[in-house]
Amino acid sequence: MLKHFIYILVIISSIKVTAQNVKLVKFDEVEKFMNRNSDTTYVINFWATWCNPCVHELPNFVKLDSAYHNKKVKVLLVSLDFPKEFDTKLIPFVNKRKIQSQVWLLDDPDYNAWIDKVDSSWSGSIPATLVLNNKFKMKKFTEKELSFAELNGLVSTFISNDDNQ
């Protein structure tokens, strides 16, 4: 009996460990992240497991995250999956692909209230990506699938501002 209990505990804790980079948030948390007064360059990708071009480009962001791990660059993957599919779709997706980057499911369906706060040029289609650096007052927004070369080129324009990194 005790053995079973320990076994279950181990399973539960291991699930938590593999999914600790994934959480549900409201837009204000994303906004706070965007507005951090920092010299770090933030790469925020808006995606969903149901969006084919998003899934197609996602490895580029994971690759970017590891390529710049010793630079002041942070990748945040904001998922627009259905909140009811958090456990059934998003978590298994992240675990299967062993995604280590931060993944936030944005559970805030009043899109009209926040899309413009990300970027006023955003029509609302995904994939969409925002790269910003508040210290350098730099911000770039794209509403299309990005290749690794495009993404890398974009991010390098941000960090080339600071050679001391």
Add this chain to the structure above:
Amino acid sequence: MKQKFRKMITLAVMPVLALLVMTSAKSPSEGYKVGDNARDFTLKNIDGSMVSLSNYNLATKGAIVIFTCNHCPVAQAYQDRIIALNNKYQSQGYPVIAINSNDAEAVTADSYENMKLRAKEKGFNFPYLIDQTQEIATAYGATKTPHVFVLQKEGNAFKVKYIGAIDDNKDDASAVKHKYVETAVNELLAGKQVSQNFTKAIGCGIKWKTASASSN
């Protein structure tokens, strides 16, 4: 010295790169704004007939043109609400006209044959048209599914009165606070100006035909 040279190169290259990024970030079409006249179209319906704004005799006062598709989960979440919109407003002169502009080469689920199947399955009670050349989505400036354009008939012209989302909650129809399209059509029927004539929402990007394989 080397460091300085690198910095100089970076400084020289940066504006070029920035410009490239800005150009590529531009959406595929500027499209319509509220107040513009919407162009007519003649597109094939799932029953094989051709449907135009001008020849669709149920569109006596206007039309609710909705760019949608089969495969997109957001579009799917709205299927029943689109049927309900047509049930409510067709008899009042604002029928729904649904248009699928996705490239079926990229997404086979959005092929003409599959449109017929979906319409039958769901009991679509409105035209479901195929925009094979994507000319209409481009002209209207539709970027995603679903994407709604409420048009009001003025003489022979169809004026754009509302652009955007159906409502403010794709996840739960019962939790909707603002029924944008219903409010807009109700206001038009009452002879008023549309109070909120533009909204934004997350949707699946329209799958444009492209030489590269990047759009799917």
